[in-house]
Amino acid sequence: MAKEFAKSFYNSSRWKKCRASYIQSRQGLCERCREPGSIVHHKEYLTPYNINDPDITLNHDMLELLCATCHQHEHYLKNSPTVEGVMFDELGNLIKREGPPF
Numbered sequence: 001m002a003k004e005f006a007k008s009f010y011n012s013s014r015w016k017k018c019r020a021s022y023i024q025s026r027q028g029l030c031e032r033c034r035e036p037g038s039i040v041h042h043k044e045y046l047t048p049y050n051i052n053d054p055d056i057t058l059n060h061d062m063l064e065l066l067c068a069t070c071h072q073h074e075h076y077l078k079n080s081p082t083v084e085g086v087m088f089d090e091l092g093n094l095i096k097r098e099g100p101p102f
Contacts, residue, residue, distance in 0.1 A: 005048045009057060018058045023065055030067035037065035041074060 002010045009015055019040045030037040041064045042057065050056045066074065 003046075006046050006051055009046075009051055014054075014058060018060075018063075022060055022063050025060065026065040029065070030070050031064050032070040033067060035067045035069075037067050039066045039068065039071045040064070041066045041071055 022040050023037065026037065028036060043062050043064055044050065044056050046057065056062050
């Protein structure tokens, strides 16, 4: 879900055109695993300070097409304090992760 400061950007026609052209330029495939991609990820995380900079927000060199799994990995597992396959329980104990990693 988009952060509040970015909602108008993601609803803009400029972003929608950029997103569509980027997906087409990558033949609709995730750039990491080659599965069908659906999320155009900004390589530089958007902030209130750079959201109006088209060199960051609308530049194909700053984008990456990802599938949902690779996008989850980018945002949640990459920055996780634990390695894949483990997690903290509600008491703070390190336990084996059951089920999918996300």
